[in-house]
Amino acid sequence: MRAARPQSMTRRLILWLTGATTVFWLVAAGLGIAVMKEEFGEIFDASLQETAERLLPLVTEDMKRHGESVSAEERGGEYLVYQLRSADGSVLFRSKGAPAAPFAAPLKRGFSQDGDYRFYTVKTRDGSLFLQVADAWDNRDEATDEGGMALFLPVLLLIPVSSGLIWLIVRRMLAPIDAFRQAIEEKDGGNMAPLASKGLPGELEPIARSVNHLLARLQAAFDAEREFTANSAHELRTPIAGALAQTQMLMIGLEGPEKRRAEQIETSLVNLRHTTEKLLQLARAEAGIGVAGTRADLARVLELVLTDFQRGEMAVRIAYEREPGAVLEGAYSEDAFAIVLRNLIENALLHGQPGEPVSVRLQKGGIVRIVNAAPRLSPDELIAIRKRFGRGNAIARGSGLGLSIAERLLQQMHVRFDILSPATGRSDGLEVVMRF
Incomplete structure (x- = not known):
């Protein structure tokens, strides 16, 4: 099962700050819209009351001039509509856009409302006439929605701008921590130089x-x-x-x-x-001898080690092949690479099938392959032979340290090390692959 990748502190900090800022902006916009709606209601009510009180003398005067005719009065806008009603509730005058049926509002001074309108009622001194001015809820909702959008749209633009600023500020402020982390990651057995503390924040x-x-x-x-x-x-x-x-x-x-x-x-x-x-x-x-800062030609080291083996009694079992144009150079330790080769080739000769050749190939891309004939190993056996003093089912003499020594040195050299069974292109055999 794959281990969960640790979450980045920078990413979490950016996400939390961005989320908190977004919530604050939205809450502020919501509160602003709520306050604005309440203030708009007060303004509309004041306008409704003032309009009713100013219209009453004008409408009564028109009634005296034109008589009691419902259709005589047609002036006024559609935003506010009104009806002049008698004490018995009948409609005497109405504005353009006002319904012909009487408003569903009581004939008493003050505010009232139904599902469609908000009313304000005034009456004459003798109480014989009542003027009811109505403001449609749709008009109020439209004004509130437009005001809310005017307040909310800038917030939608500020959220991505704030997120970008938060990202820049957090990355800039945490840059010393990231550089400090990278400096610590570079430390190993061959790099023990002190960390630079100049310019670090006081906390670090x-x-x-x-x-x-x-x-x-x-x-x-x-x-x-x-x-x-x-x-x-x-x-x-x-x-x-x-x-x-x-x-x-x-x-x-x-x-x-x-x-x-x-x-x-x-x-x-x-x-x-x-x-x-x-x-x-x-x-x-x-002790970390695998780390080196000087560039070396490891192909030359490979050929020297093979020449040393070929002088021994098992020389006929080693088959060396170097692809045309293949090179093996880099900042590696020659001594460590020689130890790796000796252990791997010695293991191949010792634990391979007697009389079968051991193939050593240097390929392009910095790949070294060592293949020997051997019975196919199970995944558990491959794990066992990589442990210290691990010998698996081998019957040949040996300490069981060769692979662990080679793997430890290759880790210090930052070289990928794989053990395959069966070998590539075969049904049996053991193959060691080093990718530089």
């Missing part, structure tokens, strides 16, 4: 100092480990080589059972020398 300076103290301690530990490894290599190889030489000399003058016991001692010493070399190589790999 203590972290930078702590990391630099830790790097200094790690560098001292690595230096001590490298020195110990170098000294141990000499101190261990010399007595083992001496004991092996003395045993071989002793075997010259022995016969029978004594010679067989001496041969067993010789075999044990050879195995001890081999295991010691692997442990020393592992210690060097853990």
